[in-house]
Amino acid sequence: MKQWLEEKLLQLNVTDEMDEENGFTRLSYTEEEKQAHEAFINVAKELNLDVTQDEAGNLWARWKGVQESAPAIAIGSHLDTVSAGGGYDGAAGVLTGLAAVKVLKDKGFQPEKNIDIVCFASEESARFGVSTVGSKATAGMIDKEELGRVVDADGITIKEAVESYGLSWNSIDQAEKSTEDIESFLELHIEQGTQIEDNKAEIGIVRGVACPVRLQVTVKGMANHTGTTPMNNRADAFVAAAPLVTYVEEQARELNEVQSTPIVATVSTVQLSPNVMNVIPGEVQLGIDIRSVDDELKRSLADQIRNYCETMNQSSRLDVHVHTLVDNDSVYLDSSIQEKLQDITETAGYRAHSMDSGAGHDVMNMAVRWPSGLIFIPCREGISHHPKEHASIEDLNKGTNVLAAYIESTAGEQG
Amino acid sequence: MKQWLEEKLLQLNVTDEMDEENGFTRLSYTEEEKQAHEAFINVAKELNLDVTQDEAGNLWARWKGVQESAPAIAIGSHLDTVSAGGGYDGAAGVLTGLAAVKVLKDKGFQPEKNIDIVCFASEESARFGVSTVGSKATAGMIDKEELGRVVDADGITIKEAVESYGLSWNSIDQAEKSTEDIESFLELHIEQGTQIEDNKAEIGIVRGVACPVRLQVTVKGMANHTGTTPMNNRADAFVAAAPLVTYVEEQARELNEVQSTPIVATVSTVQLSPNVMNVIPGEVQLGIDIRSVDDELKRSLADQIRNYCETMNQSSRLDVHVHTLVDNDSVYLDSSIQEKLQDITETAGYRAHSMDSGAGHDVMNMAVRWPSGLIFIPCREGISHHPKEHASIEDLNKGTNVLAAYIESTAGEQG
Numbered sequence: 161m162k163q164w165l166e167e168k169l170l171q172l173n174v175t176d177e178m179d180e181e182n183g184f185t186r187l188s189y190t191e192e193e194k195q196a197h198e199a200f201i202n203v204a205k206e207l208n209l210d211v212t213q214d215e216a217g218n219l220w221a222r223w224k225g226v227q228e229s230a231p232a233i234a235i236g237s238h239l240d241t242v243s244a245g246g247g248y249d250g251a252a253g254v255l256t257g258l259a260a261v262k263v264l265k266d267k268g269f270q271p272e273k274n275i276d277i278v279c280f281a282s283e284e285s286a287r288f289g290v291s292t293v294g295s296k297a298t299a300g301m302i303d304k305e306e307l308g309r310v311v312d313a314d315g316i317t318i319k320e321a322v323e324s325y326g327l328s329w330n331s332i333d334q335a336e337k338s339t340e341d342i343e344s345f346l347e348l349h350i351e352q353g354t355q356i357e358d359n360k361a362e363i364g365i366v367r368g369v370a371c372p373v374r375l376q377v378t379v380k381g382m383a384n385h386t387g388t389t390p391m392n393n394r395a396d397a398f399v400a401a402a403p404l405v406t407y408v409e410e411q412a413r414e415l416n417e418v419q420s421t422p423i424v425a426t427v428s429t430v431q432l433s434p435n436v437m438n439v440i441p442g443e444v445q446l447g448i449d450i451r452s453v454d455d456e457l458k459r460s461l462a463d464q465i466r467n468y469c470e471t472m473n474q475s476s477r478l479d480v481h482v483h484t485l486v487d488n489d490s491v492y493l494d495s496s497i498q499e500k501l502q503d504i505t506e507t508a509g510y511r512a513h514s515m516d517s518g519a520g521h522d523v524m525n526m527a528v529r530w531p532s533g534l535i536f537i538p539c540r541e542g543i544s545h546h547p548k549e550h551a552s553i554e555d556l557n558k559g560t561n562v563l564a565a566y567i568e569s570t571a572g573e574q575g
Numbered sequence: 576m577k578q579w580l581e582e583k584l585l586q587l588n589v590t591d592e593m594d595e596e597n598g599f600t601r602l603s604y605t606e607e608e609k610q611a612h613e614a615f616i617n618v619a620k621e622l623n624l625d626v627t628q629d630e631a632g633n634l635w636a637r638w639k640g641v642q643e644s645a646p647a648i649a650i651g652s653h654l655d656t657v658s659a660g661g662g663y664d665g666a667a668g669v670l671t672g673l674a675a676v677k678v679l680k681d682k683g684f685q686p687e688k689n690i691d692i693v694c695f696a697s698e699e700s701a702r703f704g705v706s707t708v709g710s711k712a713t714a715g716m717i718d719k720e721e722l723g724r725v726v727d728a729d730g731i732t733i734k735e736a737v738e739s740y741g742l743s744w745n746s747i748d749q750a751e752k753s754t755e756d757i758e759s760f761l762e763l764h765i766e767q768g769t770q771i772e773d774n775k776a777e778i779g780i781v782r783g784v785a786c787p788v789r790l791q792v793t794v795k796g797m798a799n800h801t802g803t804t805p806m807n808n809r810a811d812a813f814v815a816a817a818p819l820v821t822y823v824e825e826q827a828r829e830l831n832e833v834q835s836t837p838i839v840a841t842v843s844t845v846q847l848s849p850n851v852m853n854v855i856p857g858e859v860q861l862g863i864d865i866r867s868v869d870d871e872l873k874r875s876l877a878d879q880i881r882n883y884c885e886t887m888n889q890s891s892r893l894d895v896h897v898h899t900l901v902d903n904d905s906v907y908l909d910s911s912i913q914e915k916l917q918d919i920t921e922t923a924g925y926r927a928h929s930m931d932s933g934a935g936h937d938v939m940n941m942a943v944r945w946p947s948g949l950i951f952i953p954c955r956e957g958i959s960h961h962p963k964e965h966a967s968i969e970d971l972n973k974g975t976n977v978l979a980a981y982i983e984s985t986a987g988e989q990g
Contacts, residue, residue, distance in 0.1 A: 353803035387933035388767035405817035518802035
């Protein structure tokens, strides 16, 4: 099995070797994402699964059960990546889903219910700033009008990207599944942290997914010549904004000291205008990402940041504006699935760790409509969204075994 | 004359009105710069000047004197701009140079010596990060090999840009003038500050030009997922770099309190990598611009900044590197030309203010080879490199009169 995992890991990553120098770049609705999807289709066909592409570009590889009209046991993740990301974020879940089918087929298992291995489209927000587009479509959460206006760095709208991917934007919301189509959904993902390892465990069983609050802070000062504008006659937007980076970091650190639920906050993007050597920065835009499964905690930090910006605004030379890009409730996962996963890992002899997810995943959309679960496998040093992202074949194999056991216990064997 | 200035200001800016909303964007060696150069040729031809373009793209509009082989009195500036800059930085000097010729022709002046009104190419560093390319070529300061590698934001080399401008990169150094070609050079420029106004004067006579020290600071941390990396397990390059912005500002302010010679320092550029919402910044690059005519003072601030970065480097999780992009001596201008300008302004009844220039200008290259002078006219609120940059027609007219008087007193009238 390990050899099969190794081989198909490369195939799904459309590569001959895992490139830890350049990583993988398969942005949403690009030719690169499509190539990975084609690899998925090929592997699924080798396993005799029936693959269909829905209106959002998600792939559904079905192992037909005896009860062809019964709700399916769905398992999956995604194959798109961030820019220069790794080959495991998303790919691990798709790969182990397919591998679980192989394990069960190899041992002659015949499912009573349908089993769907899903490859969701466009999970990462790297290109359009919006994440999990494919699973949002599945869960009926697409607002075509609002979403269609979103653009990438080159000004291409997501609508245009979807169309040039070969889909019809107008039909994207028809990818929605009905409640009766799916019995439960399970995702496997790399942890993107080190909690499993820190707790000397092998598998993480996730209770809740922390959805971010995202703020965009715009500080307007006055652009002017760097050489001719005296220090006491400036309205340098970057000088005004820089302490906010420190403030966000310090506040998040302090909250972790006094709160039991972890919280993280990051100033992760900056745009300076005009950003040239001989002009004082006239405008700065900062992007801030705040996460905790404790929704009240993350919102109170967002408020603190808004207040801090308000005090900056008291300078007559500055104009500071805070825009809330995203503010969603955290998602709690199905407790009976968590219990089932506890049983499965115990039986398999894997030490399981119950934890929260700081990252968003396709499962957070699926969980709104269907009983859903999420398991984590460790990744080396917690590194992800980086060419050095790595999960071992051993851990992928353990994940495969958990998924296979889950299918076995839920899809029912033909009697 | 004022109507002529108003009309030709628009013509040289290739516009129907001075656009204070969008400003003007005529980057180095682009179609937009070329259009302004074509406008220059048209105005020069109206004045019956002979225009030639040299191998660097500089335009020389000659009013032939009686002594056709004698060194010329050269006067000029540039017509390229920063991105969304104003219509006076550079254009004011070219316009008033041409206007001075008109004033003298209108009154029947016949020069003994040749008079060259120069429009230098590619003065601004906005596109390639290198400034005053045209006047460097004139003064024989071009290192073709080193300069040819410089690229713009789209990865286009300056060599490619020069070639697609219609020039031959290989010949660019042939634009160099010999010492005997020019007797003296005088540039008029907007002040880009408020010292003239602050000193209740009308014309600035410049003693020296402060050349910048420019540093590029690279801070490498570790990119990782914003949602899954606990606050105490991060190497956030932006968090590390942000206090440097504050430090540079504070140190420059303090030095101005204790030093008589002004100094300015600005963190004017930032590049964050990967600069996406859900990834902790793994690398930050800051560009720092430091200026003072006191070379020792500016270099000691640069050293302070290097030391500060050295202390940042002591964190095992960071790798901080400081690269010196530019470190040139300040340029002192010809004292006899300054005296002549003092006499001229006194005679004309204009209050003159003796001052330094915090900005680099074409004159700083010309001064290395030929006796050179620089005069400033006020610009509204000291604003430049900005759509709201503005100089009044009255001040342009005064500048024209100073240039005309300078030509009259140096080019000699045919007896």
